[in-house]
Amino acid sequence: MRIRKLILIVFFLFCLNIILAPICFIFSAEESYPIPNDAILKLEKTVPMGPSSMIVRSYSTMLNKEQIQNFFRKELSKAGWEGKFKSGLVFVKGDKIVCVMVLAGKPRPSDKKTYFTVAYSTKISDEMMQASAKDKPDKLSFMPIYPNSKQAVLWDNANGVMASYTTDDPINDVVAFFKNKMPAYGWVIFQDKPVTEKVTNCPNCQKKLKNLNDSKVDVLQFKGKFYTADLKYRRLDSQMCSISFTSSDYGGASVSKETEAAGYLPLKTSKTQITVSYRDMKNVK
DSSP states (O other): OHHHHHHHHHHHHHHHHHHTSSSOOOOOOSSOOOOOTTOEEEEEEEEEETTEEEEEEEEEESSOHHHHHHHHHHHHHHTTOEEOOSSSEEEEETTEEEEEEESOSSOOTTTOOEEEEEEEEEOOOHHHHHTTOBSSOOOOSSSOOOTTOEEEEEEEETTEEEEEEEESSOHHHHHHHHHHHGGGGTOEEEEEEEEEEEEEOOHHHHHHHHHTTOTTGGGOOOOEEEEEEEEEEEETTTEEEEEEEEEEEEOOOOOOHHHHHTTOOOOSSOOEEEEEEEEEGGGOO
């Protein structure tokens, strides 16, 4: 389950990395998806995505941002697509994934149109995700690797690199490391979102435990804390690097040995996940 969630997160960040480039890429897909009636296709291209690829299509429409978002939420749901993130338009249907991104909050003054991009891909399997996983991460020429971290993903894409790592160290220590080391590689920070804390719960954990009919489930406390942080850097005129950090801390009473053996024991603390998106626009063709 954790690998599948990582697949969706990496796919979403990969889409963001491609879509925010000066040139909008689009991919031609075998399976169609609904689009607004007045949408006009502007660009289309197949983009490498690690061991797979995705099709990115860019459109223009007279609809505004909110109308576009509402359209896809409604129509993709009717077509059998399942939304995966409340804050982002990522949908899954079988082994297919669609990511929608509106490129501007307001229509362009010149033509009064709003532009949006749809990225479509076949879901990457757990095996493909794990293919680049290493206990000792590969070295990167453009940034440091966090000590004692493990490499979960390392993919080349059309204009850079996508990577993900995990470490047992606290999120504050990990963020401080990159803020200290990145300038030595020539990076200049332009956005620093400090570690923020959000009290949350784990309804998915509780649902799974109840399915096991564990008599101790009722006394479990699933409330915990979720931490996030983001750093964004520029280098020279063409390079950008985004580093995102997540971690969580869930507490809970003891559960039965059978439940623990099934892998559903709530974690007291979780690993810090580091997600890197690097792009060099000189590589865009």
